């Protein structure tokens with residue numbers, strides 16, 4: 001059974017297809033780091049050095065640490081590092097990293113923490129048998145004395161999450177399970193995130209009960225991933241940072257055509273067909289609006305004359321007028337009240353129907369027990385379907 005990590009499970013949650021490419025098919029992609037990840041690694045290197053040196057009684061000055069950071073930046077930088085946000089340069093990111101380190105240094109100097117671990121390589125069991133393991137990679141673990149421990153995580157991202165997001169965070173919470181299991185005096189384990197670009201610290205804590213629930217939920221999530229049979233692509237803004245964009249069915253066509261000269265681009269079969277469909281759809285929409293307007297005029301005309309049929313040269317229009325009734329829409333309180341009323345009156349059976357859409361969703365997500373799912377198989381038929389929907393091009397960030 002593979003050892004799971006937060007990034008592995010998060011990859012699946014972000015996009016099952018990306019998960020498949022990366023962890024099942026193990027498709028090798030040309031190593032092309034993004035500048036955000038590169039800057040994050042260099043800042044982590046510098047803070048790791050700071051604490052490793054402190055363990056050996058070497059207290060780096062801020063200038064020395066920044067020198068180390070800039071040396072590492074220059075040594076590791078390669079021109080294929082991707083800068084997705086075109087309005088910024090590598091220099092903007094390098095300076096941001098410098099500022100992250102300087103703010104951190106000035107805030108915590110003289111670094112009196114009792115550090116137990118730096119960049120740990122451990123794992124915690126998700127199940128009692130130890131079959132499912134979870135990587136524990138703490139940036140830093142501190143012993144604060146009297147049964148208090150702190151797990152520290154450095155973040156260099158450009159957005160500051162809300163406190164409730166941190167109170168739900170899975171990664172560090174699972175690390176605290178490891179701390180509780182390995183330090184028997186651990187009474188309080190605080191989770192500390194350093195949002196370096198904002199010079200802010202966010203903290204959270206979990207009860208033993210919350211941690212056990214989280215362990216159970218994570219185990220279930222891992223089992224779902226392992227047993228997954230389908231890996232649909234989930235398109236999102238994160239696609240811009242995905243290494244598999246060129247082979248992903250959501251983007252591969254763009255990769256094939258975007259470098260073509262304008263004339264060839266316009267003439268490429270796919271581009272031509274989509275453009276044709278877009279033009280026709282626009283015409284159809286205008287035509288539908290016109291048809292609707294003429295229909296309304298005809299209905300008014302028929303009402304005025306008090307007739308039900310209006311004759312043209314080669315066709316006639318039948319107009320039937322009736323009064324219809326409407327009931328509350330699905331998922332409203334009124335709809336629920338109506339259902340309850342019919343149930344109380346013993347009339348529900350006469351109007352209820354099998355919700356095929358809901359049933360399909362349950363079968364797809366395997367929400368019911370294996371036994372009933374197997375028995376339902378008798379009534380299912382695999383059908384290949386294709387749907388087509390025109391959409392506006394998403395503007396790249």
Ligand code: SF4
Nearest residue numbers: 015018233239242248
């Ligand atoms: S490009 Fe987007 S949709 Fe495609 S695999 Fe990557 S994350 Fe998924």
